[in-house]
Amino acid sequence: MFYRQTNQIDFVNHYPSLIQPLLSFRLKMLVHLSFILFLPYISTIDIIQVRVSTDSSNSWIVRNEHEGFIIDCGCYWQHGEILARKWRENFPNEKLPAFIFLTHTHSDNILGLPSFLNELNITQVPVYVSSVGALNEMNYWLEIWQEINPFESSTLLDKRQSPNQFRYNEHIKVLDHPLTMFDDEKIHIISNFPAAESIHSSMVYVPTVRALFTGDLVAVNSHLFVSPSDAYSDSDNHVCNWIGVLQSLSCAFPSSTRLYPAHGDGQSSMSFIETIDANIRWLTYMRALVFNSCNTTFVMRILEDVFRNYSNIEQSRASLANRIPDSAISLGCKCSRNAPNTCGGLQPPACQFVPKNRTLSTRTTALSIGCVHQQIPASSVHLRIDYIFLFIILSTNIF
Numbered sequence: 001m002f003y004r005q006t007n008q009i010d011f012v013n014h015y016p017s018l019i020q021p022l023l024s025f026r027l028k029m030l031v032h033l034s035f036i037l038f039l040p041y042i043s044t045i046d047i048i049q050v051r052v053s054t055d056s057s058n059s060w061i062v063r064n065e066h067e068g069f070i071i072d073c074g075c076y077w078q079h080g081e082i083l084a085r086k087w088r089e090n091f092p093n094e095k096l097p098a099f100i101f102l103t104h105t106h107s108d109n110i111l112g113l114p115s116f117l118n119e120l121n122i123t124q125v126p127v128y129v130s131s132v133g134a135l136n137e138m139n140y141w142l143e144i145w146q147e148i149n150p151f152e153s154s155t156l157l158d159k160r161q162s163p164n165q166f167r168y169n170e171h172i173k174v175l176d177h178p179l180t181m182f183d184d185e186k187i188h189i190i191s192n193f194p195a196a197e198s199i200h201s202s203m204v205y206v207p208t209v210r211a212l213f214t215g216d217l218v219a220v221n222s223h224l225f226v227s228p229s230d231a232y233s234d235s236d237n238h239v240c241n242w243i244g245v246l247q248s249l250s251c252a253f254p255s256s257t258r259l260y261p262a263h264g265d266g267q268s269s270m271s272f273i274e275t276i277d278a279n280i281r282w283l284t285y286m287r288a289l290v291f292n293s294c295n296t297t298f299v300m301r302i303l304e305d306v307f308r309n310y311s312n313i314e315q316s317r318a319s320l321a322n323r324i325p326d327s328a329i330s331l332g333c334k335c336s337r338n339a340p341n342t343c344g345g346l347q348p349p350a351c352q353f354v355p356k357n358r359t360l361s362t363r364t365t366a367l368s369i370g371c372v373h374q375q376i377p378a379s380s381v382h383l384r385i386d387y388i389f390l391f392i393i394l395s396t397n398i399f
């Protein structure tokens with residue numbers, strides 16, 4: 001299933017039709033000439049979503065007509081194949097991705113790499129993570145997958161994806177240089193978040209199209225994956241940190257930011273702020289419920305009712321089942337055979353990002369961590385557009 005999103009800069013499309021009636025013929029010619037001269041400097045960036053089903057993780061191809069890169073590899077064998085075919089459709093001239101960047105190293109973002117390389121009939125492409133910690137996290141998960149070994153039996157996985165057969169460590173390296181694409185566009189890698197959904201996660205930001213690739217840290221109309229393998233006592237800290245990270249995002253990026261998550265839709269009718277808010281509310285609500293209930297089905301039903309499309313996934317159920325009833329028991333609730341549904345108003349452990357006694361609301365007057373930082377520049381293309389205007393004005397005066 002593909003969604004193609006073209007983020008063309010409106011200026012290129014609309015400027016001539018808006019201004020042409022006002023211009024003399026000679027000036028028109030000059031404007032056209034200036035467009036021809038400057039067109040190569042205005043990037044047209046396409047962002048293409050690749051996923052094999054609405055439940056599976058996303059990869060994103062980010063490209064202009066000359067070059068491109070990929071974010072995340074998906075999980076299933078078929079995902080890598082489709083990603084490769086989609087790449088080849090866009091670059092029939094044997095051009096390869098400049099790099100693949102992995103937002104984090106959970107299996108659903110890396111296991112598609114072997115089939116991607118296989119389908120393109122290549123053995124190497126630069127694949128980056130942000131830190132050694134992310135590589136360690138990858139190896140932790142690969143060991144678990146080696147033990148479970150679903151590669152022989154699963155219809156969605158292939159034994160060539162097994163860590164026994166594919167040496168992930170020989171392909172995936174720590175990024176050690178700045179990334180620049182599309183004629184001088186700096187690709188921002190944002191990392192060093194506190195341990196949240198994953199221990200070491202990164203985001204990628206492409207300023208000219210205000211595109212924020214969030215990995216698993218933000219979902220759009222999809223479940224939020226609460227890792228089931230985290231040790232119980234620590235995993236609530238991760239969720240608490242995650243809420244803090246999300247709060248920071250809403251003020252660190254422009255409100256017109258477009259989200260491209262590892263799970264769920266791309267562009268949706270919800271705004272950037274609304275989406276972040278839905279993620280925060282889901283996590284806050286989930287904490288309030290799991291620390292106050294002995295019944296996973298009850299918790300899931302409430303979450304499904306309140307957050308449509310954010311909870312009704314088996315994975316969420318599995319990861320919540322890992323927290324229920326242990327969370328409530330840790331606060332003294334007497335759980336027995338999935339009962340009671342509610343323990344009578346128990347409060348989850350203190351989380352610095354959730355106001356006390358207001359577990360169902362995330363609105364706070366306190367400034368989030370990210371809000372004290374300078375905003376990342378919204379778009380460097382504005383400079384280019386201003387420069388073109390300046391050029392036109394100067395030329396008009398000269399002629």
Ligand SMILES: [Zn+2]
Binds near residue numbers: 104198225
């Ligand atoms: Zn993940």
